[in-house]
Amino acid sequence: MIFLLSILTILNYNSNSIEINNAWVRPAGKGMNSALYFELKNSSANSDELFKVSSNAAELVQLHKTVNKNGLMEMKEIKSLKINGNQTIKFAPGGYHVMLIKLKKDLKTGNKIGFKFYFKKAGIIKADAVVKSY
Numbered sequence: 001m002i003f004l005l006s007i008l009t010i011l012n013y014n015s016n017s018i019e020i021n022n023a024w025v026r027p028a029g030k031g032m033n034s035a036l037y038f039e040l041k042n043s044s045a046n047s048d049e050l051f052k053v054s055s056n057a058a059e060l061v062q063l064h065k066t067v068n069k070n071g072l073m074e075m076k077e078i079k080s081l082k083i084n085g086n087q088t089i090k091f092a093p094g095g096y097h098v099m100l101i102k103l104k105k106d107l108k109t110g111n112k113i114g115f116k117f118y119f120k121k122a123g124i125i126k127a128d129a130v131v132k133s134y
């Protein structure tokens with residue numbers, strides 16, 4: 001029994017070392033832009049790197065960071081984001097977000113949108129985001 005639990009723990013540890021939690025998207029109409037927010041949690045001891053996010057919901061999906069430039073908030077595309085071992089990074093309004101450019105359909109409150117997150121080590125992780133206003 002203890003042996004079996006150990007194996008299960010190891011399997012669980014490996015498959016869930018990177019988690020995407022509390023993912024949500026702002027409501028917006030077809031042709032407009034929106035943003036995806038979530039918590040990225042790495043519970044392994046090793047670092048990893050998020051380098052791409054994809055979705056069928058928008059024409060273009062980019063990793064963005066909001067920066068304060070002389071008092072003006074400005075968005076900037078980032079190529080990738082490193083996450084350290086045992087670190088949680090919050091993607092939230094005013095900071096990191098995934099930009100959804102030119103939506104292919106209306107995103108209405110309560111809709112679920114599928115996303116794929118691409119990591120250098122963990123590979124592709126799928127997660128659904130719920131559409132809601134914050």
Ligand SMILES: [Cu+2]
Binds near residue numbers: 035064097098
């Ligand atoms: Cu943006």
